[in-house]
Amino acid sequence: MSAAGQGSSGNVIAAVCSFFIPGLGQLVQGRVFKALIMFVLAAVLWIVWLGWIIHLWSIVDAAMFRTRD
Template sequence: MSEELQMSGQGSTGNVIAAVCSFFIPGLGQLVQGRFVAAGVQFVLASLLWIILLGWIIHLWSIIDAARWKPPLY
Protein backbone atom coordinates (compact mmCIF):
# COMPACT_ATOMS: atom_id res chain seq x y z
CA MET A 1 0.00 0.00 0.00
CA SER A 2 1.40 3.39 -0.88
CA GLU A 3 2.32 5.87 1.82
CA GLU A 4 -0.25 8.37 0.52
CA LEU A 5 -3.09 5.91 1.16
CA GLN A 6 -1.79 5.14 4.64
CA MET A 7 -1.57 8.83 5.58
CA SER A 8 -5.11 9.70 4.51
CA GLY A 9 -6.99 7.15 6.58
CA GLN A 10 -8.47 7.12 10.04
CA GLY A 11 -6.19 8.71 12.63
CA SER A 12 -4.13 10.58 10.06
CA THR A 13 -3.03 14.16 10.69
CA GLY A 14 -5.55 15.42 8.13
CA ASN A 15 -8.42 13.70 9.92
CA VAL A 16 -7.30 15.05 13.30
CA ILE A 17 -7.23 18.57 11.86
CA ALA A 18 -10.67 18.02 10.32
CA ALA A 19 -12.04 16.79 13.65
CA VAL A 20 -10.66 19.87 15.43
CA CYS A 21 -12.24 22.10 12.77
CA SER A 22 -15.60 20.36 13.28
CA PHE A 23 -15.24 20.89 17.03
CA PHE A 24 -15.44 24.64 16.47
CA ILE A 25 -17.99 24.69 13.65
CA PRO A 26 -20.07 21.62 12.74
CA GLY A 27 -19.30 20.58 9.16
CA LEU A 28 -16.08 22.59 8.85
CA GLY A 29 -13.99 19.41 9.06
CA GLN A 30 -15.95 17.84 6.22
CA LEU A 31 -15.46 21.04 4.23
CA VAL A 32 -11.69 20.82 4.81
CA GLN A 33 -11.82 17.23 3.52
CA GLY A 34 -13.63 18.38 0.37
CA ARG A 35 -16.95 16.75 1.34
CA PHE A 36 -19.24 19.67 0.50
CA VAL A 37 -22.61 17.91 0.77
CA ALA A 38 -21.79 16.33 4.15
CA ALA A 39 -20.50 19.69 5.40
CA GLY A 40 -23.67 21.48 4.38
CA VAL A 41 -25.98 18.84 5.83
CA GLN A 42 -24.19 18.76 9.17
CA PHE A 43 -23.98 22.55 9.44
CA VAL A 44 -27.66 23.05 8.62
CA LEU A 45 -28.84 20.23 10.90
CA ALA A 46 -26.73 21.44 13.81
CA SER A 47 -27.91 25.02 13.30
CA LEU A 48 -31.56 24.01 13.23
CA LEU A 49 -31.29 21.64 16.17
CA TRP A 50 -29.43 24.14 18.36
CA ILE A 51 -32.70 26.07 18.42
CA ILE A 52 -34.21 23.28 20.54
CA LEU A 53 -30.92 22.53 22.35
CA LEU A 54 -30.25 19.26 20.53
CA GLY A 55 -27.59 20.59 18.16
CA TRP A 56 -24.89 19.02 20.30
CA ILE A 57 -25.91 15.63 18.86
CA ILE A 58 -25.12 16.69 15.29
CA HIS A 59 -22.08 18.62 16.49
CA LEU A 60 -20.67 15.46 18.09
CA TRP A 61 -21.53 13.41 15.00
CA SER A 62 -19.68 15.96 12.85
CA ILE A 63 -16.50 15.63 14.94
CA ILE A 64 -16.58 11.81 14.94
CA ASP A 65 -17.38 11.64 11.21
CA ALA A 66 -14.45 13.91 10.33
CA ALA A 67 -12.07 11.87 12.48
CA ARG A 68 -13.13 8.46 11.11
CA TRP A 69 -13.52 9.28 7.40
CA LYS A 70 -11.50 7.27 4.89
CA PRO A 71 -11.18 8.48 1.31
CA PRO A 72 -12.44 6.06 -1.33
CA LEU A 73 -9.83 3.84 -2.95
CA TYR A 74 -9.72 4.21 -6.71
Protein backbone atom coordinates in the same frame (compact mmCIF):
# COMPACT_ATOMS: atom_id res chain seq x y z
CA MET B 1 0.15 5.24 -0.05
CA SER B 2 -2.05 8.03 1.27
CA ALA B 3 -1.87 9.76 4.64
CA ALA B 4 -5.57 10.56 4.51
CA GLY B 5 -6.69 7.34 6.18
CA GLN B 6 -8.55 7.07 9.44
CA GLY B 7 -6.48 8.43 12.32
CA SER B 8 -4.24 10.50 10.07
CA SER B 9 -3.18 14.00 11.05
CA GLY B 10 -5.53 15.34 8.35
CA ASN B 11 -8.47 13.71 10.09
CA VAL B 12 -7.37 15.09 13.45
CA ILE B 13 -7.26 18.58 11.97
CA ALA B 14 -10.68 18.03 10.38
CA ALA B 15 -12.11 16.86 13.72
CA VAL B 16 -10.71 19.94 15.47
CA CYS B 17 -12.26 22.14 12.77
CA SER B 18 -15.63 20.43 13.30
CA PHE B 19 -15.27 20.99 17.04
CA PHE B 20 -15.40 24.74 16.44
CA ILE B 21 -17.93 24.79 13.58
CA PRO B 22 -20.02 21.71 12.72
CA GLY B 23 -19.31 20.69 9.13
CA LEU B 24 -16.05 22.61 8.83
CA GLY B 25 -14.03 19.40 9.11
CA GLN B 26 -15.99 17.82 6.28
CA LEU B 27 -15.42 20.96 4.22
CA VAL B 28 -11.67 20.76 4.88
CA GLN B 29 -11.80 17.15 3.63
CA GLY B 30 -13.52 18.28 0.44
CA ARG B 31 -16.93 16.81 1.32
CA VAL B 32 -19.02 19.90 0.58
CA PHE B 33 -22.46 18.24 0.59
CA LYS B 34 -21.82 16.46 3.91
CA ALA B 35 -20.46 19.72 5.37
CA LEU B 36 -23.62 21.56 4.36
CA ILE B 37 -25.82 18.85 5.90
CA MET B 38 -23.88 18.90 9.18
CA PHE B 39 -23.91 22.71 9.41
CA VAL B 40 -27.60 23.11 8.60
CA LEU B 41 -28.72 20.26 10.89
CA ALA B 42 -26.66 21.59 13.79
CA ALA B 43 -27.95 25.13 13.24
CA VAL B 44 -31.59 24.02 13.09
CA LEU B 45 -31.32 21.67 16.05
CA TRP B 46 -29.46 24.18 18.25
CA ILE B 47 -32.73 26.09 18.27
CA VAL B 48 -34.26 23.26 20.31
CA TRP B 49 -31.05 22.47 22.22
CA LEU B 50 -30.34 19.22 20.34
CA GLY B 51 -27.67 20.65 18.08
CA TRP B 52 -24.94 19.20 20.28
CA ILE B 53 -25.87 15.75 18.91
CA ILE B 54 -25.11 16.81 15.33
CA HIS B 55 -22.09 18.75 16.56
CA LEU B 56 -20.61 15.61 18.13
CA TRP B 57 -21.56 13.53 15.07
CA SER B 58 -19.73 16.05 12.88
CA ILE B 59 -16.55 15.73 14.97
CA VAL B 60 -16.63 11.93 15.00
CA ASP B 61 -17.45 11.72 11.29
CA ALA B 62 -14.49 13.96 10.39
CA ALA B 63 -12.15 11.94 12.60
CA MET B 64 -13.25 8.55 11.24
CA PHE B 65 -13.35 9.45 7.52
CA ARG B 66 -11.54 7.04 5.19
CA THR B 67 -10.89 7.70 1.54
CA ARG B 68 -11.94 5.04 -0.91
CA ASP B 69 -8.94 3.70 -2.76
